[in-house]
Structures are given as structure tokens and as C-alpha cells.
Amino acid sequence: MKKLVVFTGAGISQESGIKTFRDSGGLWEDYNISDVCSPEAWKKDPELVLEFYNKRRKQALEAKPNRGHEIIAELEKHFEVQIITQNIDDLHERAGSTNVLHLHGEITKARSIGTEKVYTIGNKSIFLNNLCNDGHQLRPHIVWFGEDVPNMLIANDMVKTADFFIVAGTSLNVYPAAGLVHVASKSSIKFLVDPSEQLKTPSIENLTVYRENATVGIPKIASKLKKTISKYQ
Numbered sequence: 001m002k003k004l005v006v007f008t009g010a011g012i013s014q015e016s017g018i019k020t021f022r023d024s025g026g027l028w029e030d031y032n033i034s035d036v037c038s039p040e041a042w043k044k045d046p047e048l049v050l051e052f053y054n055k056r057r058k059q060a061l062e063a064k065p066n067r068g069h070e071i072i073a074e075l076e077k078h079f080e081v082q083i084i085t086q087n088i089d090d091l092h093e094r095a096g097s098t099n100v101l102h103l104h105g106e107i108t109k110a111r112s113i114g115t116e117k118v119y120t121i122g123n124k125s126i127f128l129n130n131l132c133n134d135g136h137q138l139r140p141h142i143v144w145f146g147e148d149v150p151n152m153l154i155a156n157d158m159v160k161t162a163d164f165f166i167v168a169g170t171s172l173n174v175y176p177a178a179g180l181v182h183v184a185s186k187s188s189i190k191f192l193v194d195p196s197e198q199l200k201t202p203s204i205e206n207l208t209v210y211r212e213n214a215t216v217g218i219p220k221i222a223s224k225l226k227k228t229i230s231k232y233q
Helices: 010-014 039-044 046-062 067-077 091-095 152-160 177-182 214-232
Strands: 003-008 080-085 100-102 105-112 118-120 138-142 164-168 189-193 207-210
Touching (some): 067 091, 067 214, 080 152, 100 152, 164 177
Parallel strands (some): 003 164, 080 100, 164 189, 189 207
Antiparallel strands (some): 105 118
16 A cells, blocks of 8 residues: 555644634633743643643544544545644544544643653543652643654654655644655655645645645545556556
8 A cells, every 4th residue: 555644733623613823813712822831831830731721622522523534534445544743632533543643742641740651531631639650740741832742753754755745734834843744755746735824835846735724625635646546556
């Protein structure tokens, strides 16, 4: 099977009703981003940070996968599909995708501040004095602003070996993840789908751009990919 790597950003989750922070003027659901999304915020007011992510977890779990998520999952019938996502929700998994790498963490998981061990919590909230098995406070398993993105090296290796590469729901403004499109080999067939006016369209080989929502553009790309793959069979 040919290898297809799909890199998704906030836009695809937004189509399922999950709000994004980049259009909010520094506020996210009435929270100042600097107060809840950094190591400094955690040190200053961990209770506020936990409250914020408890609300985000509830919102994410109430959302449902959209047609973009479903089409990507269905492509596993035709390709070896690997998803790399900036999103912290589990909409790809609930749509049926089996190989998902989360760059910025997962809202359904918690991490020990003492051991870095990760725990699956599902829809449960995290509160102060919720401790891991070793007695350390649990925090959201999220990569905050100012923290390293530990899965970037893994993501780079995945993209380098892709026969086909789709970027969906991101205007390519968030680094280091935005640099992934430049990692793909020159021979790989690439697609970029996002309606944002801030969308950056890099000048690279074999790239087709769809200035559309993921739920509109991804079905078109999937149809084109299926016709392309038939040439190899």
C-alpha cells in the first residue's frame, strides 16, 4: 500500500463546533490565553488552568466527527494512513482512524508533574490534589506555549516517507508544525486545504491548493487520490 500522511489543524475540529483561539483576539472562551496555556500560568494559578481544560474536555467530548474526519478514516481501506494532528481532541479516533499522532497532546489524558507518566482519564475532570500513583499532581497532557513539542521528530520522519501528503485545517502559521510541508519529499503528491485568508501557500513541487473547508476539500482530494492509486494497481 502507498503511504498517505494527513496533517490536520484546528480548522477541521472547528467544523465540528470546537472553537479555536486564533480568531479570538487573545481570548479563548472568555479566558485570557496567557493565563491558562503556559508553564508560567500553571505555576501562578493551577486551579484556573485546570478549570479551563476541564471545560475544553467537556466541549471536545460533546463534539462529533465531521465528514472530513470520516473520509480520512475511510482512506485506510486504500492507503497506509498516518495522521499527524495539532488538535487535542479525539475526533479522528472516534471517526475510525487507527494511527493518530498528537503533536500538542490529548485532552482525554493527564500527566504526572513528577514522573511524566501519562494516564487516560476520558471525560473525567482534573482538580487540585488529584494525584498520580506516585503522589504527584496531575496536569493536562497538553503541550503549552513555551514547551517543547516532543513528537515533532517522529512527525518529520513520517512525512519524509509519505507518497501522498494532505495538510488540512491549518493556515500554516503555527511552528514548528507548519514546517512539516517542507519536509515532504519532492516526489510526494501534496494537497493543502484551508479557507483562511491567512493561508500560506508555499512554493513547492507537486502541491495542489484547495481554499475550502476540510469537509468540502477532503472529499475532493480523496476522490482524486483513489483515481491516482488505481494507476499503481
